Amino acid sequence: MIFDIQPHERDIFNLISACAKELSCEAYVVGGYVRDRILNRPSKDMDIVCIGSGIDLAESVGSKLTPNARVTVYRRFGTAMLMHGNLEIEFVGARKESYRSDSRKPSVENGTLEDDQNRRDLTINVLAVSLNQHNFGEIIDPFDGLGDIGRKLIRTPLEPGKTFSDDPLRMMRAVRFANQLEFTIHPDTLKAIPLYKNRIDIVSKERILIELNKIMATPKPSVGFKLLFDTELLQIIFPEMARLHGVDEINGRRHKDNFYHTLEVLDNLCRKTNNLWLRWAAVMHDIAKPPTKRYDAKVGWTFHGHEALGASMVPRIFKRMKLPMDHKMKYVQKLVRLHLRPISLTKENVTDSAIRRLLFEAGDDIDDLMLLCEADITSKNPNKVKRYLENYEMVRTMLKEVEEKDNLRNWQPPVSGELIMETFNIPPSRQVGEIKTAIREAILDGNIPNEVGAAKAFMIEKGKELGLVVV
DSSP states (O other), X not given: OBOOOOHHHHHHHHHHXXXXXXXXXXXXXXXXXXXXXXXXOOXXXXXXXXXXXXXXXXXXXXHHSSSOOOEXXXXXTTEEEEEETTEEEXXXXXXXXXXXXXXXXOEEEXXXXXXXXXXXXXXXXXXXXXXXXXXXXXXXXXTOHHHHHHHTEEOOSSOHHHHXXXXXXXXXXXXXXXXXXTOEEOHHHHHHHHHHGGGGGGSOHHHHHHHHHHHHTSSOTHHHHHHHHHTTOHHHHOHHHHTTOOOOEETTEEOOXXXXXXXXXXXXXXXXOOOHHXXXXXXXXXXXXXXXXXXXXXXXXXXXTHHHHHHHHHHHHHHHHTOOOSHHHHHHHHHHHHTTHHHHXXXXXXXXXXXXXXXXXXXXXXXXXXXXXXHTOOOSOHHXXXXXXXXXXXXXXXHHHHHHHHOOTTOOOSSOHHHHHHHHTOOSOHHHHHHHHHHHHHHHTTSSOSSHHHHHHHHXXXXXXXXXXXX
């Protein structure tokens, strides 16, 4: 079969072909670029396998592009990369790999195209397009990857156990591609994953996280997470999430399965936002339900305090999984801690003070918090769903009204600690903190307006109560 070369590809393909001929080597476009073009998916990465030196081929191609392309060389790995328009092209020599059972690092030596294709993860990623004059544009497909694309099938090129044992991350890649492409994993490939699941321990947390984030970025991540759970990979890489699975029953009273509930919340949210960290907040929002689960004979199953405990678990999980320990972690932690607060505001006789406090604590993330809360509605009763959504719309209206009146989003105190110290001529002390806290509480309770003048007057009165004198 001949690859349908598009006009925007022809020039770069011809140039690589000419350079390969000049160097007396062979060159092929391989892997994801070929797969995505056949599937009509956009691709910004192109891999070129050279039967020879990939670095020499890259430098030759780079020198002939106009203007000359900057070639970045990674001699340790035998690879080189250059940018051509919006396309990142990586060149590598064909490799043959062998692995020891206790290592994820292969012994690498030069190989043929067949060797290079044999070492790849999935049949749909084995496809190669020749850039050589004698068969230019021909698709080399030794494992029927084209057929698997047509059948929407994820399958390993070699016996699954060998493929997964050589690089255990391939188990997660099989799940991720099934999720991304809406393909089915071949039964033999799927059965092999639980058998080799423990090999995932030798894979770095950073590589695992890349695959998890790609699953999380799909339109329906629940598919990937269910596959991870069913193949027992999730229990190893994210045990806290796996522990959400299951239902207990006492005296005929059951609680919902919090694993599948979490996946519903995640999918609901994905229909509204591409925000990766808001999606992580959805995954984590009930993460502490297993350790807080209790049975009360009067009310049934309870999970009291799961939002507070969940927030305290977020940093530990982020650190272990190599998620970023910066403002992104703080953002997820905040949303987990606050995710029950908006529902409490749907009760009757909610005060402006309660609204102010939520605005104060959520700051600019209030809109994301409301999206998470609305996604958390997973009832199968349409009347309940309608009522809950109407309640949240009421909360949104109250938030808007109080925000417009009091300007509390990302609130900064109208009176600083420095002004308090200057007013009373005192050094940094407990009294400064007490006055600042009293001002904040007075504003949030609605006792004084969120204005500098009112806050200063309150500061002076509070200082007098503490025995301080204005200087």
